[in-house]
Amino acid sequence: MRWAVNCSILFTELPPLERPAAARAAGFDAVEFWWPWPGEPVPSAADVDAFCTAIEDAGVRLVALNFYAGDMPAGERGVLSQPARTGEFRASVAVLARIAGRTGVRSFNALYGQRLDGVAPAAQDRAATGNLVFAARAVGALGGTVLIEPLARGRNGAYPLETAADAMAVVRRVRAAGAPNVRLLFDVFHLTVNGDDPAAVAREHAADIGHVQIADAPGRGRPGTGKIDFAALFGVLDEIGYDGRIALEYVPDGPSEQEFGWLRAY
Numbered sequence: 001m002r003w004a005v006n007c008s009i010l011f012t013e014l015p016p017l018e019r020p021a022a023a024r025a026a027g028f029d030a031v032e033f034w035w036p037w038p039g040e041p042v043p044s045a046a047d048v049d050a051f052c053t054a055i056e057d058a059g060v061r062l063v064a065l066n067f068y069a070g071d072m073p074a075g076e077r078g079v080l081s082q083p084a085r086t087g088e089f090r091a092s093v094a095v096l097a098r099i100a101g102r103t104g105v106r107s108f109n110a111l112y113g114q115r116l117d118g119v120a121p122a123a124q125d126r127a128a129t130g131n132l133v134f135a136a137r138a139v140g141a142l143g144g145t146v147l148i149e150p151l152a153r154g155r156n157g158a159y160p161l162e163t164a165a166d167a168m169a170v171v172r173r174v175r176a177a178g179a180p181n182v183r184l185l186f187d188v189f190h191l192t193v194n195g196d197d198p199a200a201v202a203r204e205h206a207a208d209i210g211h212v213q214i215a216d217a218p219g220r221g222r223p224g225t226g227k228i229d230f231a232a233l234f235g236v237l238d239e240i241g242y243d244g245r246i247a248l249e250y251v252p253d254g255p256s257e258q259e260f261g262w263l264r265a266y
Contacts, residue, residue, distance in 0.1 A: 004030035006249040011256045020058035032064035039071035041092035052102045062105040068092035069111040077156045081128035093138050102140030111146045115158040136179035144209050147183035152193045160193045164201040183210030192217040199236045206240035215250035
């Protein structure tokens with residue numbers, strides 16, 4: 001297995017810039033992050049440099065990065081479907097492209113954004129399509145892929161993408177609008193808690209999976225703390241020929257460095 005560790009949900013006992021080195025010390029050679037500056041679409045050049053330097057100095061590879069998603073700690077889950085925030089989102093894409101140029105990251109998760117009172121869903125979907133095409137073209141120039149992710153119901157506000165079918169409808173819409181480099185983010189936790197069968201989703205959408213993230217369900221802890229049969233699931237991923245990274249995106253129960261013993265079985 002080719003593992004990566006999400007440093008926005010693990011190693012949070014450390015400051016963000018110390019987490020890549022902690023991941024390396026725990027045995028990982030690859031990391032991923034959510035957008036490192038919540039609520040800040042265009043951080044300072046010094047902050048961007050410090051983030052990239054932390055990755056480089058740790059000797060790890062950045063394999064996935066979220067687009068700017070608003071203020072996630074405050075509950076936001078993306079802005080790209082909010083028409084009034086198109087400028088904010090598009091300004092952040094240039095920052096993401098600079099990070100990609102420096103670190104080599106090529107997979108980018110675009111959280112869709114929640115439904116807004118007083119704004120027609122169709123208007124939000126039009127804004128989302130335009131922004132996703134813009135983002136896909138920007139990262140496509142670097143060989144990058146935009147990822148679309150369903151999120152767990154009841155935990156992420158009025159987020160409209162809950163199932164693989166919801167996410168794939170967006171993927172197809174954006175491809176039809178002229179951006180082929182858009183794929184599904186296969187997050188086992190979100191799919192499971194929303195009632196999808198991950199194995200069935202993997203087989204149905206094998207050609208569309210751009211990245212895999214894992215946590216057990218229903219609690220979002222490490223594998224073995226819930227009901228998902230990960231041995232069987234990893235077998236399905238092998239069966240369909242998935243050869244990308246599998247990112248650990250679970251909530252630790254104690255110090256992060258003690259959360260990886262289950263990996264010895266694989």
